[in-house]
Amino acid sequence: MSDIKESQVLRIAVQKSGRLSEDSFRLFKECGIKFESGTGKLKTLSSNFPAEFLFLRDDDIPGYVEDGVADIGIVGENVYTESNRKVEISHRLGFSKCRLSIAIPRNIEYKGIQDLQGKSFATSYPRILGNFLKEMGIKGEIHEISGSVEIAPSIGLADAVCDIVSSGSTLLSNGLKEVEVIYRSEAVLISHKKLSKAKNKVLEKLLFRIEAVQKAQNHKYILLNAPNEKLNDIISLIPGMKSPTVVPLAQEGWSSVHSVLEENDFWENIEAIRAAGAQGILVVPIEKMIY
Ligand code: ATP
Ligand code: ZN
Numbered sequence: 220m221s222d223i224k225e226s227q228v229l230r231i232a233v234q235k236s237g238r239l240s241e242d243s244f245r246l247f248k249e250c251g252i253k254f255e256s257g258t259g260k261l262k263t264l265s266s267n268f269p270a271e272f273l274f275l276r277d278d279d280i281p282g283y284v285e286d287g288v289a290d291i292g293i294v295g296e297n298v299y300t301e302s303n304r305k306v307e308i309s310h311r312l313g314f315s316k317c318r319l320s321i322a323i324p325r326n327i328e329y330k331g332i333q334d335l336q337g338k339s340f341a342t343s344y345p346r347i348l349g350n351f352l353k354e355m356g357i358k359g360e361i362h363e364i365s366g367s368v369e370i371a372p373s374i375g376l377a378d379a380v381c382d383i384v385s386s387g388s389t390l391l392s393n394g395l396k397e398v399e400v401i402y403r404s405e406a407v408l409i410s411h412k413k414l415s416k417a418k419n420k421v422l423e424k425l426l427f428r429i430e431a432v433q434k435a436q437n438h439k440y441i442l443l444n445a446p447n448e449k450l451n452d453i454i455s456l457i458p459g460m461k462s463p464t465v466v467p468l469a470q471e472g473w474s475s476v477h478s479v480l481e482e483n484d485f486w487e488n489i490e491a492i493r494a495a496g497a498q499g500i501l502v503v504p505i506e507k508m509i510y
Contacts, residue, residue, distance in 0.1 A: 223269050226415065226417060226418075227269050227417040227418070227421065228264070228269045228270060228271050228421075229269060229270045229271070229290050229291060229418050229421040229422060229425070230270075230271045230273060230288070230289045230290045230291075231247075231270050231271070231272050231273065231289065231290070231291050231292065231293075232272075232273045232275050232279075232280045232283050232284060232289035232291070232292030232293070233272055233273070233274060233275070233280075233292065233293050234274075234275065234276070234277040234280070234293070234294075235274035235275055235276065237276075237277060238295075238315055239277060239293060239294070239295065239314075239315050239406055240256075242312075242314040242315060242406065243293045243406070244256050246312065246314075246429065246432065247272075249432045249506075250425065250428035250429060250432060251267070251268075251428065252265050252267065252268040252270060252425075252428075253265055253266045253267050253268070254266065254270070254272050256272070256274070260274070261273065261274055262274065268421075268425075269421050270421065270425075273288075273289050275289075275292075277294050277295065277298055278298060278302070280292040280293070280294045280298070280409070281294060281298065281299055281302035281304035281306055281409060282302065282304055284304070284306045284409050284410065284411050285304040285305050285306050285411070285412075287411050289411075290410065290411050290414055290418050290422070291309065291408060291409065291410040291411070291422060291425075292408070292409050292410075293312065293406055293407070293408055293409075294406070294407065294409060295315055295317070295404050295405070295406055295407075296308075296311075296404040296405055296406070296407050297317070297319055297344065297347065297383065297402060297404040299407055299409055300346070300347055300402070301343075301344050301345075301346050301347055303346060305412060306409040306410060306411065306412065307409065307410050307411075307412060308407045308408070308409055309408045309409065309410045309422065309426065310407065310408040310426055310429060310430075311405060311406075311407055311408075312405065312406040312407060312408060312429075312433075313405055313406070313433065314405065314406050315404075315405060315406040316403075316404065316405045317383050317384065317385045317403075317404050318383070318384055318385075318400050318402065318403050318404065319344055319347060319348075319381060319382070319383055319384075319400070319401050319402035319403075319404065320381065320382070320383075320384045320397045320398075320399060320400045320401060321335065321340070321348075321379055321380070321381045321397075321398055321399040321401060322369075322379065322380050322381075322382070322384075322390050322395040322396060322397045322398060323338075323372070323378065323379045323380075323395065323396060323398055324372050324373075324394055324395060324396075325394050325395060325396045326394075329396070329398045332355055332357065332399065333357075334398075335352075335355075335357050335359060335379065335398075335399075336357055336358060336359075337358060337359065338359050338360075338377075338378040338379050339359065339360040339361075339362060339376075339377040339378050339379070340352075340359055340360070340361050340362065340377055340378070340379045340380065340381050341362045341364050341368050341371030341372075341376055341377035341379075341380050341381075342361060342362070342363065342364070342368060342380060342381035342382060343363065343364065343365055343366070343368060343382070344381060344382075344402075345361045345363045347381075347401065347402050348361055348381045348401065349361060351399075351401040351402070362376060362377055364376075368380045368381075368382045369382060369389055369390065369393040369395060370393060372393075372394075372395065373393065373394065379398075380395065381401065383404075384397055384400075408426075408429075410422060431507045431508055431509050432507060434508040434509075434510075435504075435505040435506055435507050435508040436482075437481060437482050437483070438479050438480065438481055438482060438505050438508060439479070439480050439482060439485060439502045439503065439504060439505065440477070440478075440479055440480075440502070440503045440504070440505050441457070441476075441477070441478055441479070441480050441489075441500065441501065441502050441503075442475060442476070442477050442499075442500070442501040442503070443475070443476050443492065443497040443498065443499060443500040443501070444468060444473055444474070444475055444476075444497065444498045444499040445473065445474055445475075445476055445496060445497050445498070446472060446473055446496055447472050447473065447474055448472075449495055449496035449497075450465065450474055450476070452495045452496070453476060453492055453495045453496065453497050454476065456488060456491045456492050456495060457476070457478045457480065457488070457492065458480070458481070458484070458488075463476050463477060463478035464476070464477040464478070465477075476497075479505070479508075480502075485502075489502070
């Protein structure tokens with residue numbers, strides 16, 4: 220990349236180590252972008268794409284992207300919203316899904332949101348929680364704390380907590396129960412508001428690759444054998460990209476059908492296709508998908 224000017228290199232902020240890191244690194248790898256990670260370095264240049272990676276704490280990423288220290292970054296939507304920084308969401312990435320919930324001690328009865336009236340809350344998300352309570356017409360006191368939010372009720376710091384939940388086991392082990400989901404989050408790609416033309420071009424190139432990877436993840440390639448007299452029935456059950464490919468088999472009276480299926484309709488379609496007489500069904504993952 221030595222022939223590329225620095226002004227054309229997209230600086231990408233990613234979480235150094237945490238729940239976003241592995242999936243972020245994997246995404247760039249699937250996009251064919253090579254870089255060294257996990258070497259303890261704070262930044263590194265890609266060897267085959269005009270990008271420089273900055274390894275940071277996730278909370279710092281929106282600010283760096285707003286200031287233009289980084290051009291783009293990957294963060295949880297929760298961190299993006301809480302930061303209130305002026306950056307764009309360029310793409311939703313679909314990983315690191317989690318929710319932000321209010322939880323209260325398990326032994327306290329909960330009939331509805333009005334039970335939260337006048338309570339105190341410990342959270343690392345004062346902005347998101349504050350907006351939610353306001354919207355719901357609940358008056359409460361918010362204590363901002365940066366970690367181990369779940370222990371707040373048991374040490375008498377707050378009546379309730381508002382924190383990230385994925386499985387709920389942390390809540391359970393702290394004697395809490397989830398009573399309101401207030402925000403749903405996934406990883407998002409954020410970008411600086413005013414990128415130069417050159418950097419925007421690199422970003423477009425990156426987004427094109429990300430979309431191809433995401434589309435492929437939602438689809439499967441299917442191959443099957445069908446008796447010729449059942450071909451039409453079977454083909455009508457396969458909502459392919461265009462029309463499926465049909466190739467005659469060496470065995471007379473049989474054909475091989477190839478197509479692409481959406482992951483969502485997968486099981487339902489497979490059962491119908493089998494019932495219609497298809498045999499030897501193979502389903503294989505797709506690496507990239509470009510229309
Ligand atoms: P850092 O050291 O970089 O500040 P952190 O401890 O604040 O990291 P992580 O726990 O690594 O943050 O979480 C990063 C993001 O991953 C969260 O902001 C959230 O969007 C998402 N996340 C958090 N917990 C989960 C979970 N259990 N499952 C899926 N995604 C999660
Ligand atoms: Zn953090």
